[in-house]
Amino acid sequence: EAEVAQSPRYKITEKSQAVAFWCDPISGHATLYWYRQILGQGPELLVQFQDESVVDDSQLPKDRFSAERLKGVDSTLKIQPAELGDSAMYLCASSPWGTGIWNTEAFFGQGTRLTVV
């Protein structure tokens, strides 16, 4: 069964360092999401791609976070510099087509648990 792949699974980094997460969506899925989930809360959408274009990044802290999906396939989320408050689970998800009335179910990866010390 096809899965969304994320790496690394766990990351510990020091405050002010740079950190990057990678996501490989299910083949053929046009929509890719990055969510941040703090323990005990719901996933918060950081950025949504449709192919290589950003659909929404209104909740992405752009002074320190960046995301790209250059060829419309895999994606990288970067944080520089990391802050203590960035400690969370970073979840990537993909769906065949994810905007408006055509929105379909999202398949999630296992996530990357980030700890900033």
Add this chain to the structure above:
Amino acid sequence: GQQVMQIPQYQHVQEGEDFTTYCNSSTTLSNIQWYKQRPGGHPVFLIQLVKSGEVKKQKRLTFQFGEAKKNSSLHITATQTTDVGTYFCAGAGNMLTFGGGTRLMVKP
């Protein structure tokens, strides 16, 4: 921006009791989706509701979508210990926005 709220935040039930979680969106939705996240796991899709007033059932789970397409509910009949986890609704407009979730705990 679009906001999705869920209540209650937590629910403890005795095994065999029923459970309901409610979801409200600040905007009209194209559709609403429900996910379940087990402790230590990632959200897993349960169902999608598209039509106004739609009701769908999956065994002991009943999902409803409001007439105005701004609210939804999930009802579990006769809970089992395997139902433990956090249930999220996610509102679909141009983005997929998750609610805060309802954590269900079941006492055997």
